[in-house]
Amino acid sequence: MSAAATLLVQMARDSDRAVVTEFDLFLLARQLFRDRGYRGVKIPSRNGPLNARRARKVLSEATFDLGYYPSEVPSRYLPRDPDFTSVLFTVNDGDATKVMLDADPFCYLSHASALAFHGMGADTSELHISTPMRGQWAGYARHYMEALLGDNLTSLNDEYERVFPLTQPKPCPEVRGRPLHRHELSNPLPPTSFDPARTRVSPPGATFRDTLAAPGWCGGMDHVIAIWRTYAARHADAIICAVAEASEKIVRVRAGYLLEEVLGVRDPRIEAWLADAQRGSSRKLDPTAPYIGRFSARWMLSINVDTPELPATTAD
Numbered sequence: 001m002s003a004a005a006t007l008l009v010q011m012a013r014d015s016d017r018a019v020v021t022e023f024d025l026f027l028l029a030r031q032l033f034r035d036r037g038y039r040g041v042k043i044p045s046r047n048g049p050l051n052a053r054r055a056r057k058v059l060s061e062a063t064f065d066l067g068y069y070p071s072e073v074p075s076r077y078l079p080r081d082p083d084f085t086s087v088l089f090t091v092n093d094g095d096a097t098k099v100m101l102d103a104d105p106f107c108y109l110s111h112a113s114a115l116a117f118h119g120m121g122a123d124t125s126e127l128h129i130s131t132p133m134r135g136q137w138a139g140y141a142r143h144y145m146e147a148l149l150g151d152n153l154t155s156l157n158d159e160y161e162r163v164f165p166l167t168q169p170k171p172c173p174e175v176r177g178r179p180l181h182r183h184e185l186s187n188p189l190p191p192t193s194f195d196p197a198r199t200r201v202s203p204p205g206a207t208f209r210d211t212l213a214a215p216g217w218c219g220g221m222d223h224v225i226a227i228w229r230t231y232a233a234r235h236a237d238a239i240i241c242a243v244a245e246a247s248e249k250i251v252r253v254r255a256g257y258l259l260e261e262v263l264g265v266r267d268p269r270i271e272a273w274l275a276d277a278q279r280g281s282s283r284k285l286d287p288t289a290p291y292i293g294r295f296s297a298r299w300m301l302s303i304n305v306d307t308p309e310l311p312a313t314t315a316d
Helices: 003-014 022-035 052-062 096-103 111-117 134-149 155-163 204-213 221-244 249-262 268-276
Strands: 127-132 178-185 294-296
Touching (some): 003 022, 003 052, 096 178, 127 134, 204 249, 249 268
8 A cells, every 4th residue: 555545544534534435535635645745744755746547546545345355354444334335435433323424415314313313302213314306416516526626626626526526325224223214305404504513403493394294204293293292382483484485385284283273372474374275185284194074274274183182173
């Protein structure tokens, strides 16, 4: 292994990362060749300026694809991570959450995992992650690479992009032994929503909104209703702001019913959602359960859950 490759491995292991992509390693290689060394150790003068060919050679020397020999990877290499079918390399120990957040720069904890993070539900064995759909993810990746490689990708950087593309990771059904639910969304939270110094997780308002859009990913509607009754009042303003941006009208109708009729929250912004209410057998509090004749007349919503104390009118 060359001196440059040895230093690259050390740089990766000194990072606060559990896994890295080839693009991540390329960025470290740029730093290494720019500084001509790392932590007081110089790379030999025969190593000229970094170009795509030299970068590929250094990365190949620093990494090891597990292939058929998982027990024979020497410790001086960065091994291919076995929990992904796409190319990532294991750098340091990390649980499933850290591995996924390091692997995908645009994903975040959502649904049941976000509820647990915010202390509004027990942590489960399953990990829920949301990420943009493929086309949108690629657009975010382009801007991300532009920010790191320069204001605009030059012809040289275009070459780097072809050799070290930043592509959407493909995790296995389990990551670090934890079942993974990865939700590709058409309207995810944008990367600018998150503080880089903090764990990427949907904020409380957006998390409450997601419980009504996909209650099955949050423990089921009975569990969701219990969480709303316990915690929603203290987050009412954040919920109203988030729900107002929901792409589905039925989410506003469900939220309006829970906020007004169950929790007693009165706000003109909630009243505006009455315009989204309409009659129909598909207008149900629980989207997975059949329609029943208990309903909210104000919100034109079937209260089709086994929670008799919820306010509702029974059809004659």
